[in-house]
Each structure stands twice: as structure tokens, then as C-alpha cells.
Amino acid sequence: MAERIIPGPGARSAARLAGSALRAAILVAISAVFVFPFLWMLTTSFKTLGETIVFPPRLLPESWKPENYELAWKNGRFPTYLFNSVFISLSILACQLVVVVPAAYAFACRAFAGKKLLFGLVLCGLMIPGQATFLPIYLLFSELGLIDTYAALIAPMAASSFGIFLIAQSFRQVPLEIIEAARLDKAGTFKLIARILMPMAKPALITFALFSFIAHWNDYFWTLSMTTSDAIRTLPIGVAMLKNVENVKSWHVIMAGNMILVAPILAIYLLASKYIKTAFTYSGVK
Amino acid sequence: MGMRTEAMRRRRTTRLSIAAIAALAAALALAGCGNRAKDTQSDSSGAAIPKGATVIDFWYAIGGRNGEGVVKLVDEFNASQSKVHVKATYQGDYYAHATKLQAALVAKNQPDVVMLEIAQVGQFGYSKALADLGKYMTKDEIGKFQEGLLKNSYIDGKFVAAPFNRSTPILYVNKTMLKEAGLDPAGPKDWNELRTYAKKLSNKEKGVYGFEVPIDIWFFEAGVFQKNGKILSEDGKKFVFAEEGGAEIVRLWQQMIREGGMKVPPGQDYNAWDVAASDLITQKVAMMMISTASLSGLIAQAEGKFELGTAFLPAGEIFATPTGGANLAVLEKSDAKSKQAAAAFIKFLASKDKAAFFSEWTGYMPVTTEAVQAESIQALYSKHPQYKTALDQLQYAQTRPMIKGYREMTVKIQEELKKAMYDLSISPEEAARNAQAAAQAVLDSIE
Numbered sequence: 001m002a003e004r005i006i007p008g009p010g011a012r013s014a015a016r017l018a019g020s021a022l023r024a025a026i027l028v029a030i031s032a033v034f035v036f037p038f039l040w041m042l043t044t045s046f047k048t049l050g051e052t053i054v055f056p057p058r059l060l061p062e063s064w065k066p067e068n069y070e071l072a073w074k075n076g077r078f079p080t081y082l083f084n085s086v087f088i089s090l091s092i093l094a095c096q097l098v099v100v101v102p103a104a105y106a107f108a109c110r111a112f113a114g115k116k117l118l119f120g121l122v123l124c125g126l127m128i129p130g131q132a133t134f135l136p137i138y139l140l141f142s143e144l145g146l147i148d149t150y151a152a153l154i155a156p157m158a159a160s161s162f163g164i165f166l167i168a169q170s171f172r173q174v175p176l177e178i179i180e181a182a183r184l185d186k187a188g189t190f191k192l193i194a195r196i197l198m199p200m201a202k203p204a205l206i207t208f209a210l211f212s213f214i215a216h217w218n219d220y221f222w223t224l225s226m227t228t229s230d231a232i233r234t235l236p237i238g239v240a241m242l243k244n245v246e247n248v249k250s251w252h253v254i255m256a257g258n259m260i261l262v263a264p265i266l267a268i269y270l271l272a273s274k275y276i277k278t279a280f281t282y283s284g285v286k
Numbered sequence: 287m288g289m290r291t292e293a294m295r296r297r298r299t300t301r302l303s304i305a306a307i308a309a310l311a312a313a314l315a316l317a318g319c320g321n322r323a324k325d326t327q328s329d330s331s332g333a334a335i336p337k338g339a340t341v342i343d344f345w346y347a348i349g350g351r352n353g354e355g356v357v358k359l360v361d362e363f364n365a366s367q368s369k370v371h372v373k374a375t376y377q378g379d380y381y382a383h384a385t386k387l388q389a390a391l392v393a394k395n396q397p398d399v400v401m402l403e404i405a406q407v408g409q410f411g412y413s414k415a416l417a418d419l420g421k422y423m424t425k426d427e428i429g430k431f432q433e434g435l436l437k438n439s440y441i442d443g444k445f446v447a448a449p450f451n452r453s454t455p456i457l458y459v460n461k462t463m464l465k466e467a468g469l470d471p472a473g474p475k476d477w478n479e480l481r482t483y484a485k486k487l488s489n490k491e492k493g494v495y496g497f498e499v500p501i502d503i504w505f506f507e508a509g510v511f512q513k514n515g516k517i518l519s520e521d522g523k524k525f526v527f528a529e530e531g532g533a534e535i536v537r538l539w540q541q542m543i544r545e546g547g548m549k550v551p552p553g554q555d556y557n558a559w560d561v562a563a564s565d566l567i568t569q570k571v572a573m574m575m576i577s578t579a580s581l582s583g584l585i586a587q588a589e590g591k592f593e594l595g596t597a598f599l600p601a602g603e604i605f606a607t608p609t610g611g612a613n614l615a616v617l618e619k620s621d622a623k624s625k626q627a628a629a630a631f632i633k634f635l636a637s638k639d640k641a642a643f644f645s646e647w648t649g650y651m652p653v654t655t656e657a658v659q660a661e662s663i664q665a666l667y668s669k670h671p672q673y674k675t676a677l678d679q680l681q682y683a684q685t686r687p688m689i690k691g692y693r694e695m696t697v698k699i700q701e702e703l704k705k706a707m708y709d710l711s712i713s714p715e716e717a718a719r720n721a722q723a724a725a726q727a728v729l730d731s732i733e
Contacts, residue, residue: 050587055568075354076376135389142393224378225386228343228397241376244350245556246453246576246611247649248563248583 045255052251068256072242077230081238088234089216092157096212100163105193108171125161152226163208170204171197214265235261336368340627343397344374347383355647363634370627391415398620399628401612404438408688411441417616418444422629430654434680438688439613447613448632449653453579454607454676455504461593463487463572473597477538480600484547487572495549498565498574500558501704503696504608505575509535511684512602518687525722532718540710550707577610578676582649585670596675605682611650651676691732698724
């Protein structure tokens with residue numbers, strides 16, 4: 001007597017359960033790859049020097065040492081560096097938005113002579129690495145007497161090819177009907193950008209803002225090159241100064257410095273993640 | 287009605303925020319241009335500058351605890367007199383610092399005093415960027431420096447670089463492990479002993495190696511010198527190491543790797559050094575070579591775990607070592623008054639107490655013979671005789687190549703050497719010839 005096996009609702013939900021468990025396991029494994037280095041950095045920042053190089057390595061310190069943060073903070077001028085990091089990254093972002101959004105509008109929504117050529121030039125800016133343009137810009141700022149000023153750290157970054165490209169692309173995706181409808185309602189250019197295009201390009205704007213902020217927050221090379229005094233330097237240089245060249249490195253203090261460096265970015269990301277998700281699911285025409 | 291007010295409110299906020307961004311940007315542009323960090327009343331550390339003092343810029347390239355030692359000395363100098371004021375700023379590691387200096391020289395906003403890794407002295411010296419310090423220091427004052435540390439100080443017979451934070455590579459040994467293996471805890475004396483020691487100290491099951499050395503130009507130069515060879519021809523135009531000991535040191539390393547006695551630390555530049563240092567502390571390796579500048583940190587870490595010893599680099603045909611660390615140089619473009627002031631600062635750093643203080647603080651060698659005699663240094667040597675090894679080894683110091691672009695050439699040499707460490711089928715002769723050809727190609731492209 002062969003029994004016919006009919007998959008009942010129980011069996012189906014068991015299969016579904018196994019499926020979602022597997023999916024969860026894979027997700028946990030992938031996120032562990034990303035989270036673990038940060039976790040290691042966090043716990044190392046509370047260890048003693050001996051514990052940082054013990055073999056076999058241990059994740060957690062025997063006793064937590066918050067004084068590592070004090071050591072890092074007192075080495076050099078961390079309050080100044082922190083202020084400069086915030087000030088410079090935000091200033092760059094503000095300047096970029098002022099330049100990038102109107103430029104993206106012009107390229108995406110207006111017809112004018114030489115548009116293709118100019119857009120090509122913008123794309124060239126995207127393709128030429130910073131190392132190639134560094135020296136001419138350095139010499140230019142030196143001639144202007146602006147080395148070692150905030151201007152040297154902000155002005156060269158005030159436009160972004162990447163931003164113009166990304167935002168122009170998303171402006172292009174706004175349906176023409178919507179733009180025409182707005183024009184029929186006598187919306188001016190400014191209103192059109194601010195009220196119609198920008199809200200609809202929210203994902204691109206937020207992505208660009210985060211990319212820009214993180215890139216300039218982390219920037220080491222440009223800041224180090226353009227500055228010669230501590231008063232206008234930023235956190236990444238402060239962290240690099242914690243390294244003891246040729247001697248045993250104080251990994252616990254370096255990691256405490258790194259935590260100070262990445263904590264604001266992690267916080268911004270956590271706060272913004274809700275908006276990023278809604279921004280990414282936003283679309284113009286349903 | 288409600289809809290309408292909501293829309294108006296939103297419109298107003300949008301307009302407001304855009305206006306705010308524009309205003310902020312405009313304000314920044316103005317503030318940025320006006321806000322020069324260089325002001326004349328106080329320097330970047332907030333210290334007051336005495337009226338009428340000659341202000342000189344000093345760029346340094348060592349961070350962490352060693353960098354703190356530099357800052358302490360600068361503060362002391364500024365407090366000790368009112369004619370010269372030194373503004374010291376960290377400019378990244380040796381290589382970032384040198385790159386910045388190159389850019390600054392082109393842009394004519396260079397500082398007055400710089401810290402040059404000794405192989406960089408040639409790069410800037412032969413481009414006539416460095417001032418002749420002999421004009422501002424007497425023969426006696428220059429003669430106070432240890433002779434072994436002056437090998438990378440002269441360009442065309444002119445004294446252009448004063449020793450400051452100086453080191454040699456040394457052999458660090460875990461004496462406890464050597465004793466347990468029935469070996470002389472003083473360490474191996476020559477290459478043959480190094481090989482037998484390494485083999486005996488290795489333990490494959492436990493993952494312990496006898497010996498570890500970063501595949502770095504410093505240790506390769508040491509190997510060539512120990513075979514009585516030269517890296518460069520006398521005129522500095524041809525690399526000659528392949529036939530002069532270059533193949534021999536590669537052969538020794540390959541033999542030791544084959545026998546399971548030697549570990550090659552992974553990573554570039556100082557990262558490989560860090561691996562070697564932590565392997566010694568965690569007793570994964572019994573002997574390793576890095577700079578004497580790591581001594582203070584290693585002594586502290588080894589305490590309570592094992593007995594740490596130091597020894598000369600084992601001899602090939604002869605004992606030999608390159609030296610390392612950095613020299614201080616004054617730039618030719620500075621005016622005469624600044625040069626004079628810079629020389630006064632350098633003399634202050636080289637005075638007996640200050641040189642002794644810096645050596646004790648960091649683990650670098652005392653740069654003058656009188657500083658070696660200082661009470662604090664003698665007390666240090668009797669407490670930790672390991673500090674004396676580098677000093678005694680100085681009698682075997684040899685000159686490192688001093689040519690333009692040497693850093694780029696060493697990168698090429700290191701690449702070829704590393705290949706031969708991971709692929710043992712490459713013969714030592716072939717590896718040395720390849721390294722020499724790669725370095726020569728860079729040299730020819732510069733000439």
C-alpha cells in the first residue's frame with residue numbers, strides 16, 4: 001500500500017522556515033564580514049598594548065581601558081582636528097550642492113549650444129585621477145598664496161563631476177510630462193528645481209551627499225599636502241600621527257583614534273539609513 | 287485650505303534652506319580666503335613668539351611617542367632663548383614628508399629645516415636644495431657627531447645633513463628559546479651559525495620559526511655589505527650588487543626558507559616590520575632583524591615573557607651594517623638669517639644633554655660621542671645593555687647609496703627579491719640580476 005504523500009500546510013511552512021533560516025544565515029555571514037573589522041577595532045581600542053599582539057588573538061580585553069581614548073585625544077590637537085573635519089566636510093558639501101544641482105539641471109533639462117561637449121568635459125573630470133591634477137592645483141594655490149588655508153581645502157572640491165553626472169542622470173529620469181505640467185502652471189526654473197526635480201531625485205541627492213561627506217571626511221592626501229600647520233588639519237592626519245615609526249606601534253591608542261574618526265560617520269549612516277531606504281523606494285510615477 | 291497652507295509652509299522652508307546654503311557658501315569663500323593659519327603673534331601650538339625673533343619652520347616626520355620627543359625639544363629650545371623661534375609641524379612619514387618637500391620647493395614655500403631619511407639626503411643634496419652647514423658650524427661642532435653616523439651627511443664635500451634620529455638594524459633574539467635549544471644565548475655570529483640556529487629553533491608542529499627578516503632594502507644592503515660588496519659603482523652610475531654579494535644573500539634566505547627555518551613577514555614597508563616585532567613578542571619566532579629604534583617598545587613587551595637579547599647582524603665575510611633613521615638639513619632657499627637660526631637650533635639638538643635625552647626617550651642612538659658619555663645614557667646601558675648593541679655595531683657602518691630616485695629603485699629591487707622568496711625555483715643569481723636590471727632601468731631613466 002503506497003501512501004500518497006501530500007505536502008500539507010505544515011510541511012510547506014517548514015520548508016519556508018528552512019528557506020528563511022538559510023537566508024538569514026547567509027545574511028548574517030555576509031554582514032559579519034563587514035561588521036567584524038569594526039568590532040575588532042572597537043574592542044582593540046579598549047585593550048592594553050600587550051593584548052593587542054597576543055597570540056592566539058583574543059577578541060575581548062580582560063579589563064576595558066577607556067583611558068586609551070584619553071591618550072589619543074591628548075596626543076596632538078584632536079579638538080581642533082575634529083572641528084576642522086566637520087567644518088571642511090560640510091563646507092565642501094554645501095559648495096558642491098550649490099554648483100552641482102543647477103549644473104545637473106542645465107545638462108538634463110535644457111538645450112544649449114555645446115551641451116554635449118561640455119558634458120564630455122565634466123565626464124573627463126570624472127576620469128582623470130586626483131594625482132594627475134594635484135600638482136597644477138597645488139602650484140596655482142601656491143601662486144595665490146593660499147597654501148595652508150581653509151580655501152585650499154575647500155575651493156578645489158567645490159564642484160564634483162561625479163555629482164553632476166549622477167544627479168543629471170536622475171533628473172533625466174523625471175518624466176517630461178511632469179516638467180511640462182509644472183511649466184504650464186508657470187513654475188519658474190528655481191521652483192522647478194527645488195519643488196519638482198530635487199524631491200524626485202532624492203535618492204541620488206542623498207547618495208551623493210553621503211559619498212561626498214565620507215570621501216572628504218576621510219581624505220588624507222589632499223589635506224596633508226595643502227597644509228603645513230596643525231591649526232587647519234583634520235582627524236585623519238591626527239590619527240596618522242599616533243603611529244610610531246620604526247618602533248612598536250601602540251595599536252590600542254591608534255584604534256581609539258580610529259574610533260573617534262569613524263564614529264561620526266557611523267552615526268550619520270545609522271541616522272540616515274531610514275531616509276536612505278525610503279529615498280531609494282521613492283519613484284515619480286506609479 | 288489646510289492643503290494650501292501646508293504647501294506654502296513647505297515652499298517657504300525649501301526656499302529658506304536653499305538661501306541658507308547659498309549664504310553659507312558665500313561666507314565660506316570669504317572666510318576661507320581671509321583665514322590664514324599662519325599668523326605672526328603665536329605659532330600653531332599656541333605658544334607666543336617673542337618680538338623680533340627669527341621664526342623658522344621645521345618639518346618633521348616621526349609620529350607617536352618619538353614625535354612627542356621632538357616636540358618637547360622644540361619647546362625647550364624656544365623657551366631657552368628669545369632670538370629664534372622654531373615652528374615644528376608633522377608632515378607625514380618620511381616618504382610623505384619628502385614628497386611634500388619636493389612640491390614645496392617647486393612652489394617656493396619650503397620650510398627652513400627638514401628631517402630627511404638618510405637615503406633621501408642624496409636626492410635633495412644633489413639637486414642643490416640643501417645648504418652647506420659647514421658655513422654655520424665649526425669643524426669641532428661637526429666633529430662631535432659619531433663618525434659612523436656621518437656617512438650620509440656630505441654632498442660634494444659639503445656638510446649638508448646633521449644626524450638626529452639615527453639607528454642601525456640589529457638582530458633581536460629570544461635568549462630563553464636559544465638556551466632551551468642548547469644554543470649560545472648571545473646569538474649567531476655569522477651566516478652559517480644563523481642558518482644552523484634557525485633550523486634548530488624552528489618547530490613546524492607549533493608553527494614556530496627560527497628566524498624572520500623583512501624583505502626590505504635595508505637588510506638586502508646589509509647582506510651585500512657583509513659579503514664585502516657594493517650596491518652602486520663609485521661614480522653612482524651603475525648598480526653592481528648582483529655580482530657583489532647580492533646573489534649570496536638571496537641564496538642564504540632561500541636556503542633557510544627551504545629548511546623551514548625562516549619566515550618572510552607579509553606586508554609592505556613598515557607593516558612587515560610590525561609583523562616581525564609581534565612574532566618575536568608572541569614567541570612565534572626566536573630571532574628577527576629590525577631597527578634598534580624598536581628596542582624600547584620590545585623591551586617593555588618582552589618583560590615577564592622571556593629574556594630579550596640583541597646582537598650584531600651576523601657576519602658574511604665581514605661584519606657590516608647600513609645605518610638608518612633621519613638627518614636634519616637646512617634648505618638652500620632660506621635666507622642667511624634663517625640659516626643661521628636653523629644652525630643654532632641644530633646645535634641645540636646636538637648638545638650633550640639634549641642628544642642624550644632624545645636617545646633615551648626613543649631608543650635611537652646618541653648622535654654625538656659626548657652624549658654617549660652622559661650619565662643618563664651610561665645608566666641606561668648598565669640597566670639595559672641591549673641599547674649598546676647598535677652603538678658598538680656603528681664601527682662596521684657603511685654608506686648607503688645617495689642618488690636621486692633611490693626610493694623608486696628600492697621598490698623595484700624589493701619586488702624582485704620578494705618574487706624569489708615565494709618562488710624558490712628562481713635561482714639566486716637570476717633574482718639578483720633581475721633586481722639589478724630593474725633598478726638600473728630606473729637609474730638610466732633619470733640620468
